[in-house]
Amino acid sequence: MKQTALIILLVLVLLLAGCASEDTKADLQEALERLQFSEGAYRNDLYLQNSVNGYSVEWTSSNEDYVTDEGELTRPHPETGDVEVRLTATIAENDASAERSFTIVVEALDDTFLSLLEAKEALQEKDLFEEPVKDDLSLPASIKDASIDWRSKDPYYIDDDGTVTRPDYGEGDVLVTLIATLSVETKSLDIDVAVTVAEQDE
Numbered sequence: 001m002k003q004t005a006l007i008i009l010l011v012l013v014l015l016l017a018g019c020a021s022e023d024t025k026a027d028l029q030e031a032l033e034r035l036q037f038s039e040g041a042y043r044n045d046l047y048l049q050n051s052v053n054g055y056s057v058e059w060t061s062s063n064e065d066y067v068t069d070e071g072e073l074t075r076p077h078p079e080t081g082d083v084e085v086r087l088t089a090t091i092a093e094n095d096a097s098a099e100r101s102f103t104i105v106v107e108a109l110d111d112t113f114l115s116l117l118e119a120k121e122a123l124q125e126k127d128l129f130e131e132p133v134k135d136d137l138s139l140p141a142s143i144k145d146a147s148i149d150w151r152s153k154d155p156y157y158i159d160d161d162g163t164v165t166r167p168d169y170g171e172g173d174v175l176v177t178l179i180a181t182l183s184v185e186t187k188s189l190d191i192d193v194a195v196t197v198a199e200q201d202e
Contacts (some may be wrong), residue, residue: 003153028091028098031055035089041082041105046071047139048087062086066106076108083108115184119146120191121181131171132198137162139178146182153177167199174199 031053048059048071061067066074067085076083088101109117123143139150139162142184154176157165167174178193 001126006155024093025098028055028093028096029054029100031091032089032094032098032100035100037102039086039104041103041107042073043075045073046087048089048103055093058092058123060088060090062088063099065103073106075106078108078111078114080102081108081195083104105142112185112187115145116182116187116189119184120189123148123182123191128193129195132196133164134157134166134198137195143182146184149181149183151181153179153181158195164197166197169200169202171199173197 001041004131031154033051034052035057037049048057048066050057059069059071061069063083063085066076067087083106084103084104085106086101088099090099128140128145129137138149138160141148150160150162152166154174157167157174158176158178159165168195174197176195176197180191180193182189182191
């Protein structure tokens with residue numbers, strides 16, 4: 001008799017646990033429906049909501065070459081073309097979990113923007129100046145397929161044309177940031193270039 005009662009009690013416990021699990025899963029699924037994310041075409045990094053209705057959201061990407069689990073986006077080469085990626089949001093509570101998937105398109109770079117990126121890489125790899133600088137700078141007007149316009153954040157020490165005014169002796173060297181604007185056709189890209197200006201000799 002006692003054994004039968006224990007079996008019945010165990011069955012009831014399992015049934016109740018199953019009902020609770022189904023209720024939890026339904027709550028999780030309802031929470032996922034509240035995620036703020038739009039499918040479509042993207043060119044920039046994504047904002048992936050990390051919580052909803054008090055639940056933590058974990059994202060996974062079907063292709064991390066183009067979209068990481070954190071939403072960082074890498075646009076494909078023009079020859080590759082646009083790439084479709086599936087993002088899956090998962091939330092869990094105890095033994096229950098629920099998923100919701102979204103499909104986006106990562107737009108390929110166009111040839112003009114690719115030229116800008118190549119020019120940026122070339123400029124960053126180029127040894128422009130021997131630092132700390134003591135003489136006026138010869139600022140390149142172009143690199144690869146891009147033209148360059150220069151602006152100084154501190155024209156007192158380095159003018160937009162590269163003219164250098166060294167700090168007085170005892171003031172110490174000065175760090176100046178130059179802004180190089182790369183342009184190809186109608187697109188442009190700014191790059192910060194840090195330059196150290198030497199103080200005057202004793």
